Amino acid sequence: MPQFLIAAPSSGSGKTTVTLGLLRALANRGLKVQPFKCGPDYLDPMHHKIAGKNTSINLDTFMASKGHVKQLYQKYASEAEVSIAEGVMGLFDGAEKMQGSSAEIAALLGVPVILVINANAMAYSAAALIYGFKNFNKNIALKGVIFNNVKTASHYTFLQDACLDVNVEALGYLPPQEDITIPSRHLGLSTSSDIDFDALCERIAASISNTVDLDRLLEITTGPVLNVETPVPSVKLPAKKPKIAVAFDEAFSFTYHENLEAFLRLGEVTLFSPLADEFLPECDLLYFAGGYPELFLEQLSQNKSMLHAVRTYCQRGGKTYAECGGMMYLGKSVIDTTGKEFEMVNFLHLTSSMENPKLHLGYRNIAIQDFVIKGHEFHYSTCLELENTAILPCIITNAKGVAVPSSVYKKQQTIASYLHLYWGENTGFILRILNGTI
Template identity: 55%
Template sequence: MQKPQVLIGAATSGSGKTTFTLGLLRLLRKRGMKVQPFKCGPDYIDTKHHAMAAGEEAVNLDTFMASARHVRQIYTRYGTECDVCVTEGVMGLFDGYDKMRGSSAEIAGLLGIPVVLVLNAKSTAYSVAPVLYGFMHFRPELRVVGAIFNFVASESHYAYLRGACEDVGIEALGYIPRDERIVIPSRHLGLSIDESVCFDEFADTVAAVIAKTVNVDRLLELCTVDFPGQEVREESRQGNKRIAVARDEAFNFMYRENLEALKREGEVVFFSPLRDTVLPEADLIYLPGGYPELFLPGLSGNEGMRQALRAYCETGGRLLAECGGMMYLCEHITGTDGVTYSMVGVLRQEATMEQMKLKLGYREVVLGDKTIRGHEFHYSRVKPGTVGGANGVKVYNAKGEKVDTPVYRYKNVVASYIHFYWGEGRMEQLLDMLL
């Protein structure tokens, strides 16, 4: 079986991968095609935008947090029923956590996906030729089939770029003009979303632009290759647990495969720390990351939910909290404005958004001969309190260097800045390891 499959790569971050991907997803959706979006790496923000543009929830493909076998399985599983698979790369095409390891190029090679490069053409013309040549020939086993240029000033500017492609032997598939309407401000690629920007409208605008300036039909033709085939599903390991997952505007950073793994444990129900005043009956609670710092008055004002969570944890309830969810369990959160708000109070410490500094990277948590991997990405920090760490746990980065990211434990609560990935296994294995 063949179908269009494309990985949108770039020479560097900031080239326009996300902009073009959102526009392409929306344009294909408008054509009546069923599109399955994927995202290379651990990002849980781009995937939300993909879902909005495509009308289909995106899936992370990450070869640090999961095995190559698992990545192939989920690509096949989610891509089988769609008309076209669109994968957005991460950083530059060959940028990984260790040379090419974990890079978009590694994913493209693993899955046999053709690559279309998006290049920033601002203040350059024929000099894109050696750049394209290098990307085409650095790893000949990769199929770099076409190029799209961003920030193009005019048709004459694009003519120079097209000539460079002809001399290199790669197809020029079109361009994205300089247009303030289709520039995502840098803060939207970070941890906050400006509510004044409507990403649904944004995707429509980009789709309309690229419909005029990009040869999408040719892109699909060049990227139509053999699909891996129908996945052979393993026997379901359906359990009988009831798992409550926080999901609302404040808490929504979660990997799709993590939720699928929870469904194998039993019934998954959702609740809102912003609006619900009581917890659903549950054997296990998951507080994912998100934007609690944008909803501090609402979270603090919902005393019913704060008390319910505190009572659940104090009586031995099993709970996993990640990043924003961990902050919510603290006694207080101080916002960027310096105002401090009361939170759940299970973890005797304070989180603050003051003096923000980005901390990010892959993490491997080791306890004896057991390991679990994940990703850390936040601007907040925790002021040390009295809460202890999980006994014997060591945390390393992707290069095997020890890092100071804590994994907190209180009764049957595990909390950390780390967004864990258990899509290849079971959340219970993670908790059993740490409790």
């Protein structure tokens, strides 16, 4: 079947725009399209789902084993008619050299690469760029190029000549258009409900269908899907299925599909909204993912019934796990960018501040007790530890093994941190929380 990875020389080249347009254009043909996203990103998969009308799956060779990534790809790709993976950053950019890069994933899965190049102010010099990306690593099969920001058809002829001379197909281009620009926000692409992403995807798809040879793209990327053995689960499931309540709304939505799938393997999952609901579902484990609570501070703060329900649950020893925005919500308060303070659950001895935002970003290894789990950190807020803040003993390092100034907090049966963890491959971490052994 047709399968390929959309990559680029660098971030900002147009990977996401091209990916969304291709997903929608092919879905409009009646094809079942399976989106994937390389790396730990949450926002791109949300938009993939809108564009391709199918859940997007993260592929990350830092947070998960290569075997797990291959199994995920086979599982979801084998149920589709076309598979499209969007790369992360530049093609060869990884946590350390190529580790976790789009190139590593393309080679691992045996899928060809389609390169997106921002051709603004570029003509025949594209040949040298394409030649370098084609020949830098022989494990990568660069099959074609789609150019972005091509102003005229005559401009495109120079780019076609460049492709011809390095024996890589020019598949088409996107002209610069204001109405297909993807809005940005402080943590990346926007998730605001006031933006009609469905209509945006239609506009991008229409543009791509006019100037990109979709039939040729599908033809040159057709090949067999990776075939790997399905592993036998090694984790012993609880005798009685636990009830797991997952906060999921516009404020809390940054979680991996496979993390939720792991919850479903363990027990019964109920979604609820800290923004709109008044009460908690009955549960044995309460999970708050990260997200954009800082954009909904007034609404969260005014939902006194939910704040009280969560605080009471935690105070009574209810098992709770919270990540990033979820941790901010469980704290005493959150201070917005103007210095205004909003009361939150007031269980953890923490206050989070969006004043003077500073980016904290990177992969993380977390060694707790006798096991290691991996994830990443991505936030602009600062955590202000108050008196009596309890910190869980653990060692946190980045992708190169260097210690980072992050903490995991624990109070009674509640565990929280800025870290987004991946347990889709191994549910042992969640079982330890359920068993009260962390």
